[in-house]
Amino acid sequence: MSGLPTYATPGQTVWYYGFRIICGLIFFFLIAPIVVIIPLSFNAQDFFTFTPEMLAFDPEGYSTKHYEDFFTSSDWQLALKNSLRIAPVATILSVSLGTLAAIGLSQSHVPFRRAIMAILISPMIVPLIISATGMYFFYSNPYIPIPFYGKLELPFTLTGTYIGVVLAHAALGIPFVIITVTATLVGFDKSLTRAAANMGAGPVTTFFRVQMPLILPGVVSGGLFAFITSFDEVVVVLFVGSAGQKTLPWQMFTGLREQISPTILAVATILIAISIVLLFVVELLRRRSERLRGMSPS
């Protein structure tokens, strides 16, 4: 619908504008809570609301002290470092395994395709608290079940270790990789690989020189989803990790639950900036992928 026709009745006009106002309010509801954080994070006071100085746009009312606090506090810096140590490794793990599996799943004639897909997607569907509970039990005392023998207990524990948290986060990121890469592969023209094979390329060359560049946008956006899943994850890391693996969301969570400090708003603003960047990268990739697949970018 483009604009209002000239013959619209008054009722239609009211409805037309009324509907837009309703939509505007809903958009406001969606975006305002996020936007309002940004000015509040520059509050010169330790308040969580706009001070009279701020409303009068008095420079005195604004300061970057909460940001300074974030960049000088050892707790926050450790949390940031941990997040940056965990998320990329978990992402690499889920992207490499996930892409291979998505290629496997996209072949014709995959036995038990539906069941396999259901299992691979399940980390996204199972509530985090349940995954966290299970991992907390199992990682603290991992074992291999052997039929008719019992369980072979492994001589190490994964709770409270870096590896444990990375494994858990990789598992949580996999559904996103599978979904995005599978979606890209749906539009993949199989005759291209056949053409490559016809010209003498081996399966490995075909994969890296022909298939990979074409599905790369899907792989990267899957990777971004996996990254944000790990970077933003708090429940599992709370259960599986220990103080040594305290991540940014963990620190925010404890901050919100116990003594709420305005530094959280500064961190939140930084995270919003990161998500804006990610959003644009994903959007660009989506358009590129559509172009590559011969669809017109919408």
Next chain:
Amino acid sequence: MAEQVLAADGRPLKASLNRALRRQKMRALMLIAPLLLFILVSFVMPIADMLFRSVENQIVGETLPRTVVELADWDAAGEAEPDAAVFEALARDLAIAVEEKSHTRLGSRLNYELTGVSSLFRKTGRSVDEIGETVQDALEDAAPIWKERSVFGGLLGTDDWTNAVDAWDETGTGPAFEARPEMQAVLPDTTSLYRSFTEIAMEAGDNPLTEKQLPIFFHVLAQEVTTAPTDGLSDAQAALFADVQTTVAGLTLDDPKALFVDIDEDWGSTDVWRTIQTYSPAYTDGYFLNSVDRLKGAEGAELRPENERIYITLFIRTMIMSFTITVSCILLGYPIAWLLANLPARKANLLMILVLLPFWTSLLVRTSAWKVLLQQQGVINDVLVWIGFVADDSRLQLINNQTGTIIAMTHILLPFMILPLYSVMQTIPPSYLRAAKSLGATNWTAFWRVYFPQSIPGIGAGSILVFILSIGYYITPEIVGGTKGVFISNRIAYHISSSLNWGLAAALGAILLAIVLIFYWAYDRIVGIDNVKLG
């Protein structure tokens, strides 16, 4: 018979094709296998482990093996407490458990079923080594050999075993106890008790031959020696037995039953014993009964007292609040999706950013935003006071209750409703609406009879997704929900990290998982998991 068609290599074409198909399947599976294995180990097995823990109850049978056997015949419905043999068995089990310090764990476990058992076990554990002291003192006075710490090891264990223990460097697994066959035959109970003792000592890296002997050994020895046949024993052993018999002859042995009842009269009542008997099997449905506000009584499952029923209320509240959140997401998401689907692509893409930005923003950022906004001194209340909607002294209570949870979670989950709705609405041709109107339908009829039915798949997909996600939410309710606005997940987390009732947490988790899987299955049937779209 028609001639078989042959492939280039001379095989029948059919076989050749079958082989190619098989290889293709294998290749696909080989590509999937690493990830499948990874998910099985890092995700599926933990879940299975949790399900197992919701019924697992081996701790009672493992900590009190002898008591459980003796108690099996006791009539729990009757008024009488168990007979002396049960107390005798308990004295032995507890003496070993105290050595292993596992009696406190068992106490906490049984305390979930009967309040007070935890302190009862701890109290009893402190005094249980009094049993056997009478005999120990008498024997030590009679012959100095009984003062030696290796006396039971030398008496009951083979020479090979004692030598191996002497050579053991107290790291790793120690040499497993080997009983002298003749002693095993004559003193079975003492031997079995000593065997448990050696296992615990060596587990802790201690040499059982230099550890202090437990008084309970003397107690059991005194009981067995009086009736033991001496045939098959060497002369030295027989002489030793005779000495013990004469020393013990005049003594009154400690009475475990009297002692236990003296420590705490609860041992004389039937409640504690009934609880131990009820939870002695290795697997129990007790945690699940607890999850639905029931308990194992003398005659099967019965409802808990009124003031202890919380879980059914909590499950119902979780469902109702998830449902409310889903409905508000539909109400808010539908107009937005409709607008996006009907605007020109350029404008729609621009507005789409307003939906995708919250979607990409950290959950904790959004939760902290709501925590900040909804406070009594927060921005929303400030604005309401400023426009004069509420008085300054009667600011709205928007946080730490159900309102807070519903508002914040509707905001967080709204993109999950808009995105599937939008992708369905995009496929509805606008000409249908125009056709309906040209046939005389009013705007409302055209929408309700033509457009809305076609958008139902989108509503279905979005609703199930939002419902599944919201029913298991933990972070947001924890922060903005207070006590009234929390979900079942918060209770699970509480049992894992605070009350340490892991079995109950696992059972609650299993029920929640079952509910989610039902909806997941429905989602798969209606939408298909392959069709989930992100962004």
